[in-house]
Amino acid sequence: MKTKIKELRKANKISQDELALAVGVTRQTIISLEKEKYVASLVLAYKIAKYFDLSIEDVFDFSDVEGIQ
Amino acid sequence: MEEFKRIIQKRNLILKGSILVCIILSIMFYVIPFEKTYEIGISFQLGICIGILFLGLLGIYKYSKALKDEQMLKKLYIEEHDERKMMIKQKVGQSSLITIVLSLAIITCVSAYMNMLVTKTLICVIYGILFITLIFKIYYSKKY
Numbered sequence: 718m719k720t721k722i723k724e725l726r727k728a729n730k731i732s733q734d735e736l737a738l739a740v741g742v743t744r745q746t747i748i749s750l751e752k753e754k755y756v757a758s759l760v761l762a763y764k765i766a767k768y769f770d771l772s773i774e775d776v777f778d779f780s781d782v783e784g785i786q
Numbered sequence: 787m788e789e790f791k792r793i794i795q796k797r798n799l800i801l802k803g804s805i806l807v808c809i810i811l812s813i814m815f816y817v818i819p820f821e822k823t824y825e826i827g828i829s830f831q832l833g834i835c836i837g838i839l840f841l842g843l844l845g846i847y848k849y850s851k852a853l854k855d856e857q858m859l860k861k862l863y864i865e866e867h868d869e870r871k872m873m874i875k876q877k878v879g880q881s882s883l884i885t886i887v888l889s890l891a892i893i894t895c896v897s898a899y900m901n902m903l904v905t906k907t908l909i910c911v912i913y914g915i916l917f918i919t920l921i922f923k924i925y926y927s928k929k930y
Contacts, residue, residue: 738864746870758869 719778723751725769740764790863791853798849805842808835887915 726736733747740761749755750765757765757777766773812835815828852858865871894908 738860741864741867743864743868743871746868749870755870755873761869 718756801842801845
């Protein structure tokens with residue numbers, strides 16, 4: 718799933734480590750999210766969106782997800 | 787975080803208890819004269835005790851450090867509850883189970899031509915694994 722995590726992180730000058738610590742995951746999870754290898758759970762997606770003060774749809778791109786129009 | 791701290795303290799205690807038991811058993815294995823026929827079994831158990839001892843000491847060191855430092859405790863909490871790591875553990879468990887059972891089945895078929903005792907042992911192992919898997923499947927189906 719495509720995400721804007723990397724762009725948002727760079728725009729806010731936040732490291733992967735800082736973001737990981739803030740949302741309660743390891744740095745490897747943030748790396749996997751940015752590389753679109755891992756799909757975040759609902760709770761994690763909400764935490765990340767809330768961290769950047771955005772909605773989930775603004776951070777995660779659901780256009781490629783099956784069943785969503 | 788307080789709850790997790792209590793869990794770590796409990797784990798520390800359990801590890802210390804396990805190390806004590808292993809030390810006692812190791813001393814017993816050396817002191818008590820066993821028959822020569824039991825030598826392989828005793829050596830195996832002694833090896834396990836030594837392994838538990840080393841791993842236990844590492845665990846105690848890691849947990850004691852975390853209990854003294856809030857940041858380390860938080861890092862430990864994140865490492866243990868990271869959703870990606872938990873997903874990887876689940877996938878590893880699933881894939882390993884299927885691979886192990888299939889491999890054992892193939893080896894059982896081959897061993898049937900060589901040694902019936904080995905074949906029967908392997909069949910018992912396969913049924914044991916499948917039975918335990920079924921129990922856990924029923925348990926988690928009811929839990930979730």
